[in-house]
Amino acid sequence: MLGVSTAAMDRQPVGADQAFSLQVSDWPLALGPFSVQGTLSKADDGLQVAIEAHWQAEGTCDRCLGRVEVAVGGRSQALTTDLGQGETWLQVIDQEVDLTPLVEEIEILSWPAKVLCAEGCLGLCPSCGKNLNEGRCQCAETAPPGPFDQLRDLLGKDD
Numbered sequence: 001m002l003g004v005s006t007a008a009m010d011r012q013p014v015g016a017d018q019a020f021s022l023q024v025s026d027w028p029l030a031l032g033p034f035s036v037q038g039t040l041s042k043a044d045d046g047l048q049v050a051i052e053a054h055w056q057a058e059g060t061c062d063r064c065l066g067r068v069e070v071a072v073g074g075r076s077q078a079l080t081t082d083l084g085q086g087e088t089w090l091q092v093i094d095q096e097v098d099l100t101p102l103v104e105e106i107e108i109l110s111w112p113a114k115v116l117c118a119e120g121c122l123g124l125c126p127s128c129g130k131n132l133n134e135g136r137c138q139c140a141e142t143a144p145p146g147p148f149d150q151l152r153d154l155l156g157k158d159d
């Protein structure tokens with residue numbers, strides 16, 4: 001759990017806020033530790049929690065399935081109260097608010113729609129599975145262009 005203490009906010013008036021910083025060392029896809037900067041603000045309904053974080057994550061190339069470093073990051077915020085409107089809200093347990101849903105939201109929203117190891121990645125051969133970045137396979141020379149080749153050409157043009 002990515003816990004931040006809410007104890008200092010207990011006796012604060014509505015509108016008061018407090019900044020915090022948290023080091024995250026065990027996020028599933030993160031390639032290393034990263035820091036989360038945030039603010040707790042006293043709202044009419046509990047606390048408003050806003051964070052910002054940026055980190056490098058481990059992704060997979062959409063074409064060749066190779067490992068790719070993906071930069072993710074951004075801002076996210078939520079209340080510690082469920083207002084029943086279907087929005088994300090944060091649980092407070094023993095005076096600690098769990099930031100996990102906010103970090104997850106940043107990761108999902110900032111993850112690139114297309115992940116490639118290189119713009120010109122040739123991908124895997126649809127017949128034999130060979131990584132074509134490492135050289136051509138036998139299939140390319142013997143088989144006529146199939147639907148996968150045409151599809152790959154189409155996808156390639158979108159780049």
Ligand SMILES: [Zn+2]
Nearest residue numbers: 061064117121
């Ligand atoms: Zn690739």
Ligand SMILES: [Zn+2]
Nearest residue numbers: 125128137139
């Ligand atoms: Zn092949």
